[in-house]
């Protein structure tokens with residue numbers, strides 16, 4: 001008796017592992033302690049730079065992973081597929097791409113959720129911005145990504161808006 005996942009389901013499981021790593025589950029409280037500890041040792045500006053850099057690397061890795069197979073996608077499809085992976089990872093709960101306006105809308109980023117819990121803010125999403133920049137930089141050479149709206153209340157959600165230039 002064999003058990004075989006359908007191709008689409010199997011692909012989704014591979015996406016979750018991002019090919020090379022398994023999931024680790026941390027509570028938001030543990031993550032806050034981890035970040036506070038890093039800030040205590042490194043200082044605020046080094047922590048912000050570290051989070052941005054880690055996000056950037058992760059974003060690049062996502063695109064690298066997706067590029068392992070040859071795909072004939074247009075830019076919007078590439079962005080959509082690339083942003084789907086961090087959403088599955090829990091980096092944010094949802095996203096919307098508006099290429100005409102040059103904007104990406106992110107709901108409930110990990111930073112917004114941690115800010116809500118701890119009350120502490122860096123005024124922007126360092127890791128998430130790095131992640132999005134890493135994705136975009138891998139797809140469009142020389143592009144700049146800036147978070148222009150941070151933690152705007154939208155009903156039960158928090159919205160951040162990124163501008164692509």
Ligand SMILES: [Zn+2]
Nearest residue numbers: 125150151160
């Ligand atoms: Zn934000």
